[in-house]
Amino acid sequence: MAAPRELSGIGRAVQGAIYAAGVYGHKPKVPVEPAALYDAARRKMSPQAWSYVAGSAGMQRTDRANTAAFERFPIVPRVLRNVSERSLDVTLFGRDLPAPVLFAPIGVLEMAHKDAEIAVAQAARSLGLPMVLSTQGSVPMERTAAELGTNPMWYQLYWSNNDDLAKSLVQRAEAAGAQAIVVTLDTHLLGWRTKDLDLGYLPFARGEGIAQYLTDPVFQQLVRDKAGPDTQAGRVGRAPKGEAVSGPTTSERPTPAAIRTLLSITRHYPGKLADNLRSPLPRTAVETFLDVFPCPALTWEDLAKLREWTRLPIVLKGIQSVDDARMALDHGVDGMVVSNHGGRQIDGAVASLDALAEIAPAVEGQVPVLFDSGIRSGADIFKALALGAAAVLVGRPWLYGLALDGAAGAEAVMERLLAELDLTMALSGVASIDEITRDCLSS
Template sequence: MSSVGRTVQSRVYRAGVYGRRPVVPVEPAALEAAARRRMSEVAWAYVAGSAGRQRTAQANLDAFDRHRIVPRMLVDVEERDTSVALFGRRLPAPLLFAPIGVLELAHPDADHAVARAARALGLPMVISSQASVPMEDVARTLGDAPRWFQLYWSKDDDVVDSFVDRAEAIGSEAIVVTLDTHVLGWRTRDLDLAYLPFARGEGIAQYTSDPAFRRLVEARAAAPRPADEPSPRPTPAAVRALHSMARHYPGRLRDNLRSPLPRAAVETFLDVFSRSSLTWDDLARLRGRTSLPIVLKGIQRLDDAARALDHGVDGIVVSNHGGRQVDGAIASLDALPAVVEVVDGRIPVLFDSGIRSGADVVTALALGARAVLVGRPWVYGVALAGADGARAVMQHLWAELDLTMALSGVRSVDEIGPDLLAPGPR
């Protein structure tokens, strides 16, 4: 039974007697502001930025303001259970670390910091295809903590197969296929800085550590370059980019600076990153490759939810990629209830895009989510305090979830339903 809310709350107040404050700000806006001061301009733009005019990202946040919790009184909530079952495992809370790429922009420990936080809390980490650290190294840091793997479906089938095989080998408990990023959205903040981390070799460690991808790189490096390929005059920025490519490629930096492989790896990645020709029929190929649960991330439409059921997937994540892909898209929370209705309990429906507090978690669960994926908040924690920051952010969410349940007359996650929310406008 959970007492995490009072435990975390009491720890903070007791430490305050001795003049100590939390390792990262608890209030969401203060957390974000502190992280912005700490992060570089390009790191902040990449992590906090979204598509176009940022309207979808704002819509994700605004959607929570349209729902109000109506607490129940005189319910015995002395003992509460925040745990939830997913794919045969009982998790201590309905919280997962969402897949976030290029974490080296936030902190030198990158994915290791998140893995240590996940391990300390016993919460699942969804390892990103765009990680700064190979999945095998992340798995070692995770120890016995649960892990899922997020798959960006490459244009090269051998790379897809190899990623899935590696994900199975490290003990992943689900494959999360991200559907909404087969091309990058129009991310205005990154474009204004002319900054794409992958073009500098950042965030492609899953690829440069992959045998199938490395074969593509070696073939590309060995091929003669077209005679008419332009050779622009080097600039200081270009020299720094080439150094970054060499530093991120496996092997000694000195050797990589003289090798064509680091640049070939970046060019190969940009060629094969993700597949826009992917269709529902391709899911059968993935099912033939793995017995792991297949979860589709990025579902917003009712007909897509129905197709997911028809194609035998094991879970859905209602998500708009935190607003990073389509400007002016529906808020993820607004899409959730109708998807839940279509699925009708046949598979778990998870949620992400816009979670900033434990009360937000309660709202998403009340609208039918089985669990939520949290992204930007814990990245801000990583930027401020590494693993301790990520752990603190998720602990704060968990604690507020627990206390909100107590104050709303709810004893378990299973008791959180639509009747906990005020009726919507008629």
């Protein structure tokens, strides 16, 4: 396994490599300009995949607010400072990282590229950046962890309404080498996502993005319990002779779409396709997932259970108010992520950067405050750090690169964000991450 590349001076190195290739007429396969990257990925992906990954809640107002917020905090460059040597190094939870940037957890990566988490793990490993694995992954966490090797890995938990299942997922992640547990708090129910609704498309109903569940022993027992006694007796629930197994439960006649859904479900379920087509277990697994996913009854008191399940640092993702940040501190969490889920949950919510500007000072450095939602450039990363973020999680941009060129595309996007961050630091008169403070921005 190759060692991560050196990030010192990455700005000029990446910039120079692109210009050098241009001398021979070669342009970047993955566009550098954010709008061009967005458009290229949209053309590459299916309408269903694009709507799912790029769409947000309602009228998309929170998504727009997230990006617009960065315009309210202009950078104030300082000059005549020695920035000939710069470092992006940071320390989080006692571990040294080459840059304050993580691969954010994104589910159903198979919609963007067939290699899904495996490709992202390769990109993260090449850069030495932490990868946050999603509970809604397309690849079992153990396989992704093996691909990451010694590279930093965190695990993002969607806390289901079955505590035994949540505990199993957390303990599997710890056994696989996760270094932190990131609990997403803002998605105990799915938001009103109009683009997905207009297509009638939910990937989980097709067996996509539920690999962590399908490989979990607690979940598999829930599936067998739901399927009935025949499966418990070891007969894998084969349909009686002459009785066909249709697609999703419905009173309508099978349609081509229903048949495609059935095939998707059976392909994703462990085992042989022929056996799965005659078994109720694949469809029951999807039904079981849809039953156990929502958890609107989760409260602050439940965090005590998580402390019993794991020794890892606990990071709460989805903090958007100062009061909740203080509650998190009162409950002894190890860190928090200021996030509104990229605008995917509530239409018209507070912009994530505006929330960060209030929350970070209130936390007063008691625990690391991380940030996501709206980052599209290295300058955006700089601004988030200046407003008090200890590190940022980047999501959609690298996913667009993944869709365009697999692991190489995801790596290229993140590499360029680091390059722009490095150059923004140099041009702003700072040489290290800890020098990026509120004073770097206009009041």
